[in-house]
Amino acid sequence: MELNLKDKTALITGASRGIGLEIARTLADEGARVVGGARTISTELRQTTPYTLSVDLATASGPAELVDYALGELGGIDILVNNLGFPYTRPKGFLSVDDDGWLEALNMNLLTTVRTTRAALPSIIERQGSIVNLGSTNAHVPVPVVVDYSAAKAALLNLGKSLAEEFGPQGVRVNTVAAGPVMTDAWTGPGGIADTLAAQTGIAKDDVIGQVPEILGSSTGRNTTAQEVAAVVAFLVARKAPNANGAEYIVDGGFLKAV
Structure with missing residues (x-):
């Protein structure tokens, strides 16, 4: 299927490795101009796109800095992929996570998306673009070893639906792609x-x-492979299913059994 992403600008957070890197490669292969942001820019990301910025997206100012870079280099943003996130492991469970641990997990897995989206939305509204947030099946499954990460991903899913409700009438589509375990x-x-x-x-x-x-x-x-997740993201940001909005697309090999 031709996705017609040529001349579209896609901004991806956490793009240096893993799922973010595969999304960057997939969108670039489909003709998009990719802007990749991460704390450390990998060789693989530099080989994928000339538009990269080393930035700490976990800081309050980092997301806006990345958005400003994308706007300055390419003039606007059609696609935002909020990929950045990290599952802090808590082998001793809930009682081992203090306030600082909770704030760290919420900042990395929720507030980075809030800040990046807030900065990018004016351009995305202008271009009637698309946002995809990378969620997790842990939003649905209680796993004590990632208790704070799971709670943050559940909040992220709710955020995506709220954004879709508010900005859908302005032509902006917001969806969540939730992956199962990806190695x-x-x-x-x-x-x-x-x-x-x-x-x-x-x-x-x-x-x-x-x-x-x-x-x-x-x-x-x-x-699940990172390439499989990237393929779903690419389909969603294209205009092949323009009424897909406010939904969660799960790529987990059938791990979730609930109806």
Whole structure:
């Protein structure tokens, strides 16, 4: 399917690696002019787009700085993908997370999206563009090891629906793409979810990663790839389904069973 993204400008947060990098590559391959923001700009992102900015998006001013860069370089924003997020692992559960921990998780997984969206919306409204927020199946599933992350992603889902309700009449579409486990650094990196589960279960880390689909009851028997998530994002930001708004699209291999 031709997505007709040529000459569209797409701004992606957390674009240096993992799902964000795959979204950047996919939109660039479809002809979009991609602006990627991250604290550290990877070689892979530089190879994907000349429009990159090293910025700490977890600060109060970082998101607006990235939006200003995109507007200055390319004149406007048609697509915003709020990808930035991180699942802090809490192996000791709820009582181990103090106020600073909660604020850290909410800032990284909710307020970065709030701030970036607030800064980008005037341009997106003008161009009747599209916003996609990267959610998580943890918004629906209570998992103590990521209790604050799960709560933040549930709030993010509600935010997306609220934005769709308010700005839909102005031609702006806002949707959420929620992924199940994707084997990025959040899972496989040092101190990631796989390490936490390995410590809790006494199972080797590589075995934990291999058993994730079985443990979670995935109907496909495998983990979701970053490329699969990026493909759904690309479809949503294109104008092939212009009345898709305020919805959540789950890419999890059948992990969620609830109707």
